[in-house]
Amino acid sequence: MGAAIWLSLKLAVITTAILLVLGLPLAWWLATTRSRIRPMIEALTALPLVLPPTVLGFYLLILMSPNAPLGSAFLSLTGDTLTFSFTGLVIASILYSLPFAVQPMQTAFAAVGPGLMEAAAMLGASRRDAFASVAMPLARRGMLTAGVLTFAHTLGEFGVVLMVGGNIPGQTRVISIEIFAAVETLDYRTAHILSAGLLVLSFVVLTFVYLLNQGKRRGLV
Amino acid sequence: MALSDTLCFDVSLARPGFALSMAQSLPLSGITAITGPSGSGKTTLLRVLAGLEPGAHGTVALGAQRLQGQGAFIPPHQRDIGYVFQEPRLFPHLNVADNLAFGAKRRGVGQGRIDEVVQVLDLGPLMTRDIRGLSGGEARRVALGRVLASGPRILFLDEPMTGLDASRKAEILPHIARASHTFDLPALFVSHAQDEVLTLADRVLTVAHGKITGWAAPPARLTGQVIGRSGARAMLALGRDRVPLPLAARIGETWSLALSPDGVLVSDRDPGANSALFSLKARVSACDDAFLTLDVAGQSLCWPRSAALRTVLPDTDLWLSVLNVYARPHAPTRPHRGN
Numbered sequence: 001m002g003a004a005i006w007l008s009l010k011l012a013v014i015t016t017a018i019l020l021v022l023g024l025p026l027a028w029w030l031a032t033t034r035s036r037i038r039p040m041i042e043a044l045t046a047l048p049l050v051l052p053p054t055v056l057g058f059y060l061l062i063l064m065s066p067n068a069p070l071g072s073a074f075l076s077l078t079g080d081t082l083t084f085s086f087t088g089l090v091i092a093s094i095l096y097s098l099p100f101a102v103q104p105m106q107t108a109f110a111a112v113g114p115g116l117m118e119a120a121a122m123l124g125a126s127r128r129d130a131f132a133s134v135a136m137p138l139a140r141r142g143m144l145t146a147g148v149l150t151f152a153h154t155l156g157e158f159g160v161v162l163m164v165g166g167n168i169p170g171q172t173r174v175i176s177i178e179i180f181a182a183v184e185t186l187d188y189r190t191a192h193i194l195s196a197g198l199l200v201l202s203f204v205v206l207t208f209v210y211l212l213n214q215g216k217r218r219g220l221v
Numbered sequence: 222m223a224l225s226d227t228l229c230f231d232v233s234l235a236r237p238g239f240a241l242s243m244a245q246s247l248p249l250s251g252i253t254a255i256t257g258p259s260g261s262g263k264t265t266l267l268r269v270l271a272g273l274e275p276g277a278h279g280t281v282a283l284g285a286q287r288l289q290g291q292g293a294f295i296p297p298h299q300r301d302i303g304y305v306f307q308e309p310r311l312f313p314h315l316n317v318a319d320n321l322a323f324g325a326k327r328r329g330v331g332q333g334r335i336d337e338v339v340q341v342l343d344l345g346p347l348m349t350r351d352i353r354g355l356s357g358g359e360a361r362r363v364a365l366g367r368v369l370a371s372g373p374r375i376l377f378l379d380e381p382m383t384g385l386d387a388s389r390k391a392e393i394l395p396h397i398a399r400a401s402h403t404f405d406l407p408a409l410f411v412s413h414a415q416d417e418v419l420t421l422a423d424r425v426l427t428v429a430h431g432k433i434t435g436w437a438a439p440p441a442r443l444t445g446q447v448i449g450r451s452g453a454r455a456m457l458a459l460g461r462d463r464v465p466l467p468l469a470a471r472i473g474e475t476w477s478l479a480l481s482p483d484g485v486l487v488s489d490r491d492p493g494a495n496s497a498l499f500s501l502k503a504r505v506s507a508c509d510d511a512f513l514t515l516d517v518a519g520q521s522l523c524w525p526r527s528a529a530l531r532t533v534l535p536d537t538d539l540w541l542s543v544l545n546v547y548a549r550p551h552a553p554t555r556p557h558r559g560n
Contacts, residue, residue, distance in 0.1 A: 115306070115308065115310050116310055116312060118273055118297070118304075118306070118310075119304075119306060119310040119312075120298075120312075120323070121273075121296075121297040121298045122271060122273075122297055122298070122300075122302060122303070122304035122324075122368075123298075123323050123324030123327060123328075123367065123368070123371050124298050124299075124324050124327035124328040124371060125298055125323075125327055126296075126298050127298075129298075129327070130298075133323075134312055134314075137314045138312075138313065138314055
């Protein structure tokens with residue numbers, strides 16, 4: 001049980017860190033571009049919200065299999081298969097939690113608006129400078145929300161993990177898989193402890209996010 | 222006029238339902254008002270010149286520096302243009318002092334300039350305030366100060382008094398004039414409010430339907446020195462006359478009063494006590510069909526010759542009962558007529 005909790009936390013932290021870094025430019029682009037392909041990119045980003053995890057997991061399994069370019073490249077580089085490995089889980093989690101990272105940041109960047117960016121430019125700030133000194137500080141609540149939601153969502157994923165990671169203790173057996181396995185073997189005590197833990201954690205996280213947004217409405221924080 | 226003293230542009234921009242095509246050479250001195258009806262392209266012109274409209278074509282040169290054209294495009298943040306937007310657009314995550322320092326820091330302008338701006342615009346009491354707590358007028362003043370502190374070569378003022386009531390406007394207008402004068406900054410001032418234009422403009426460019434339609438005559442002006450204050454009124458010396466006016470003027474300053482024909486009653490005898498702000502005696506020194514040249518308080522005033530003034534002859538006395546003045550600190554620079 002301890003190994004599963006540790007694995008889940010590790011997966012959630014790594015996924016959140018990578019997603020914040022990758023999601024930041026994507027969210028900024030989506031919030032500011034006038035490109036015609038924006039709706040398509042937005043739809044792609046939001047797909048994991050509506051797709052059954054099994055569908056996502058199925059395609060990832062195909063992509064990561066040693067016969068596919070991605071899987072074989074990883075195999076020749078590391079001597080290990082991508083499927084049923086922790087690295088594979090991280091890649092799957094990044095895709096699965098992408099909308100939870102991108103959408104709050106996109107909303108926050110959109111709220112900054114072009115007006116302040118123009119004002120910064122006319123005061124001598126390059127685009128990068130204005131992004132760092134105006135857009136980022138003003139969107140910090142959105143970034144915090146993105147991080148918290150991504151972390152919580154990754155912590156609780158099940159379907160995608162089962163498809164691409166299977167159930168290898170210490171490698172891919174995360175909390176939700178452990179719960180599933182415990183129920184299968186009628187070990188209700190373990191299932192209770194882990195389920196209640198996830199329930200409480202999710203509740204606390206969501207309350208935190210809503211508190212954050214309430215502060216925003218009242219002009220606090 | 223040397224090329225290095227002008228803002229030269231020949232620009233065009235096409236948008237669905239709107240086309241802008243304007244070419245002009247504007248002197249880099251004093252305040253040039255750009256006026257015209259809503260939707261005529263005043264704001265868009267400023268945005269194009271500032272480099273904020275990527276779809277615009279043509280050439281822009283600020284003095285000897287080419288800003289765009291012939292393959293070149295200097296991005297907005299490298300153009301030394303101080304742009305005051307319609308809305309204050311202050312950074313809400315920074316306080317007043319940090320907003321003021323934003324541009325100065327990036328343009329390598331020293332603390333001395335910031336201190337000077339704070340003094341000229343009377344921003345001292347606001348420095349540690351949060352942006353959200355500022356009143357409309359205060360926010361405009363900080364926005365103007367932030368731009369001045371960044372040390373631009375030219376000031377763009379895009380209807381900077383939108384949404385302010387008359388008293389707030391009267392508070393801001395003198396600050397704009399002082400800023401332009403103190404920092405020797407030429408300004409393009411976009412406005413469709415006649416009173417603002419009369420108050421500030423040294424010359425008036427008119428635009429309509431995305432095109433420049435010409436120059437409007439600058440207002441007739443008298444200048445006087447502020448020699449005292451009593452209550453809310455400043456005592457202005459106009460020649461030998463002493464005129465009390467409700468101005469936010471500082472003692473020792475020279476103020477320029479624009480007189481509009483609508484705001485002045487002209488009579489051929491002393492009106493005595495009336496409801497005018499003040500009355501001045503004027504002597505007709507010359508006249509032609511369209512204008513009278515009046516000698517008022519030792520100053521020469523070019524006055525349009527309305528039907529009522531048809532019969533006036535040179536060397537006669539007239540009395541001007543001034544109902545309304547458009548006053549600003551500091552004397553006007555040389556007006557610019559025609560091209």
